[in-house]
Amino acid sequence: MEIDNYFSLIQSAFANLEGDGISYKKVFVSEETLKNRNPKLLGELIEETAIILEERIKKIEFEEWEEIGEDMPYNTLHFGIKRLREVGEYLKKLEKMENRDVDWILIGELTRITASLLNHINKTR
Numbered sequence: 001m002e003i004d005n006y007f008s009l010i011q012s013a014f015a016n017l018e019g020d021g022i023s024y025k026k027v028f029v030s031e032e033t034l035k036n037r038n039p040k041l042l043g044e045l046i047e048e049t050a051i052i053l054e055e056r057i058k059k060i061e062f063e064e065w066e067e068i069g070e071d072m073p074y075n076t077l078h079f080g081i082k083r084l085r086e087v088g089e090y091l092k093k094l095e096k097m098e099n100r101d102v103d104w105i106l107i108g109e110l111t112r113i114t115a116s117l118l119n120h121i122n123k124t125r
Contacts, residue, residue, distance in 0.1 A: 007035070019056065024048050025048065039096065043087075043089065043090070057078075077112075079112070
């Protein structure tokens with residue numbers, strides 16, 4: 001995969017998250033932001049992504065059983081979004097990217113969010 005195509009795919013992924021009148025307001029997903037790994041801009045992007053997820057999820061109807069208990073889709077979904085916001089806040093405080101552990105934290109939380117949504121769709125744990 002060519003690196004230029006890679007950034008185009010990332011931009012497309014963020015654009016696909018927008019919908020139902022909800023879109024990125026403060027930041028623009030640019031190739032420069034992603035290539036330079038500017039922690040402040042990346043932090044804003046992650047925070048806005050969490051806000052968009054939160055707003056879009058408000059329109060999903062969860063069954064009562066999905067909301068009761070720590071490992072239920074509703075709770076794990078909101079926990080993942082909360083952690084995205086925390087990562088965004090953390091990044092905005094950095095002067096430069098110190099390590100790549102944040103990448104793995106983001107991958108983990110996005111996986112948690114995706115799994116929660118899939119569990120909701122499949123009505124399983």
